[in-house]
Amino acid sequence: MGVGEPGGAGGAVGAGAGGGPGGESTVVIQASTVSKRFVSYRNRATSLKERFVRRGGPAGEDFWALRDIEVTIGRGQTVGLAGANGSGKSTLLKVLAGILRPSSGSVTVHGRIASLLELGAGFNGELSGRDNVYLNASLLGLSRREIDRLFDSIVDFAELRHKIDDDVKHYSSGQYVRLGFAVAVHVDPDVLLVDEVLAVGDEAFQRKCLAKIAEFRAQGRTILFVTHSLDLIEQMCDRVLVLESGEMIFDGPPAVGTKLLRQKLGSLPSDGPVDWQYATVRPRSVGFSRHPDGPTTVQFDPGEQLVVSVELDLGEGAPEAVYLHAYIVGQDEIPIWMMETPPGGFRLGPGRHVVDFAVPHLPELLGAFAVKVHVSDAATGVPVTTRRFDELFGVSGTHAGGLLKVDYEARLRG
Numbered sequence: 041m042g043v044g045e046p047g048g049a050g051g052a053v054g055a056g057a058g059g060g061p062g063g064e065s066t067v068v069i070q071a072s073t074v075s076k077r078f079v080s081y082r083n084r085a086t087s088l089k090e091r092f093v094r095r096g097g098p099a100g101e102d103f104w105a106l107r108d109i110e111v112t113i114g115r116g117q118t119v120g121l122a123g124a125n126g127s128g129k130s131t132l133l134k135v136l137a138g139i140l141r142p143s144s145g146s147v148t149v150h151g152r153i154a155s156l157l158e159l160g161a162g163f164n165g166e167l168s169g170r171d172n173v174y175l176n177a178s179l180l181g182l183s184r185r186e187i188d189r190l191f192d193s194i195v196d197f198a199e200l201r202h203k204i205d206d207d208v209k210h211y212s213s214g215q216y217v218r219l220g221f222a223v224a225v226h227v228d229p230d231v232l233l234v235d236e237v238l239a240v241g242d243e244a245f246q247r248k249c250l251a252k253i254a255e256f257r258a259q260g261r262t263i264l265f266v267t268h269s270l271d272l273i274e275q276m277c278d279r280v281l282v283l284e285s286g287e288m289i290f291d292g293p294p295a296v297g298t299k300l301l302r303q304k305l306g307s308l309p310s311d312g313p314v315d316w317q318y319a320t321v322r323p324r325s326v327g328f329s330r331h332p333d334g335p336t337t338v339q340f341d342p343g344e345q346l347v348v349s350v351e352l353d354l355g356e357g358a359p360e361a362v363y364l365h366a367y368i369v370g371q372d373e374i375p376i377w378m379m380e381t382p383p384g385g386f387r388l389g390p391g392r393h394v395v396d397f398a399v400p401h402l403p404e405l406l407g408a409f410a411v412k413v414h415v416s417d418a419a420t421g422v423p424v425t426t427r428r429f430d431e432l433f434g435v436s437g438t439h440a441g442g443l444l445k446v447d448y449e450a451r452l453r454g
């Protein structure tokens with residue numbers, strides 16, 4: 041076990057946001073404690089008699105398709121989203137695309153996002169292919185003039201010139217996907233979200249799509265795609281997120297994540313514990329105290345020292361130096377302040393480490409607070425993982441009608 045020493049005795053108490061590697065400018069998608077609940081009507085009454093007997097009973101059961109998803113995606117990353125059928129991949133993509141609202145949590149996207157989600161999403165079957173190109177591209181933020189300029193290229197990419205004036209409802213599923221993909225890649229997106237729709241296209245079109253994705257990747261755009269092809273994830277992705285029953289069980293290198301999923305799906309023998317054990321960096325726990333070696337404390341007074349200790353597990357393949365942001369968040373996840381490691385991060389080898397953030401004098405503050413930790417590769421700024429801990433600490437400042445007590449004067453002018 042090693043102890044990551046923050047710079048100087050006082051600890052890494054940073055000021056200002058996003059100053060170092062891994063700062064805000066590299067983040068294009070940020071999902072915080074995202075959950076999505078559906079109402080499941082599995083036991084819905086099917087006959088009039090049943091409906092009568094069940095009258096007044098629950099209308100449906102809550103079903104969590106996503107639970108507490110924390111993910112930070114950096115600019116230029118190609119991320120695969122994998123998991124068994126029904127694990128929540130499409131739901132997550134729709135929430136990130138803004139098509140579904142999360143039941144709780146928040147999603148922030150920086151830049152233009154183009155999505156190619158399930159068949160049927162985005163196109164109006166009663167309109168022609170031509171009208172749908174205009175409709176779709178304008179929804180993605182293009183002006184009519186821009187669409188006029190791109191129109192031929194979109195139609196050529198889709199290879200649908202002979203069908204472009206037919207109603208989309210008469211398209212085959214492959215033709216539909218061709219047009220959708222052609223529009224999505226022509227709107228100059230910063231972020232491209234692609235569901236497992238490529239499988240619908242024929243082999244030639246799949247090759248064309250994959251070449252386009254590779255081109256986007258080379259241009260440093262961000263791509264998030266759902267696929268059941270674990271080989272494709274290994275070939276194309278920098279990172280894989282694995283979902284299981286709505287929870288993210290892995291976020292890390294493709295070779296490791298796909299191995300985990302193959303074990304889960306039974307196509308590889310399991311050789312030991314799975315899940316987070318495989319993640320290269322896992323924020324494991326957080327603790328609060330008045331001194332780095334002091335006992336755990338949960339209640340503080342203003343003016344006292346607060347030490348936030350973040351325990352991290354690093355596996356093989358973890359970045360050579362890791363950079364941490366620790367956000368102290370209040371009610372409704374409002375960030376109160378942020379602390380970060382010194383520029384260059386900490387060099388930590390495989391094993392368990394503790395990073396202490398020491399706040400020498402707590403401000404006059406009132407309430408209960410939690411900690412959210414982002415870890416990124418200090419060399420590249422690429423986000424590695426994020427975790428929001430449930431543990432709380434309290435600060436019993438004077439109640440001044442708000443979170444903070446500040447000095448002020450009330451004066452009448454004139």
Ligand SMILES: Nc1ncnc2c1ncn2[C@@H]1O[C@H](COP(=O)(O)OP(=O)(O)OP(=O)(O)O)[C@@H](O)[C@H]1O
Nearest residue numbers: 078079080105123124125126127128129130131132
């Ligand atoms: N609108 C909805 N209402 C109720 N349940 C839903 C809805 N959409 C999805 N679900 C359920 O949420 C769960 C996750 O679905 P989702 O489509 O995200 O899974 P997936 O991982 O993409 O699956 P697949 O690999 O089969 O495409 C499933 O159990 C699904 O039945």
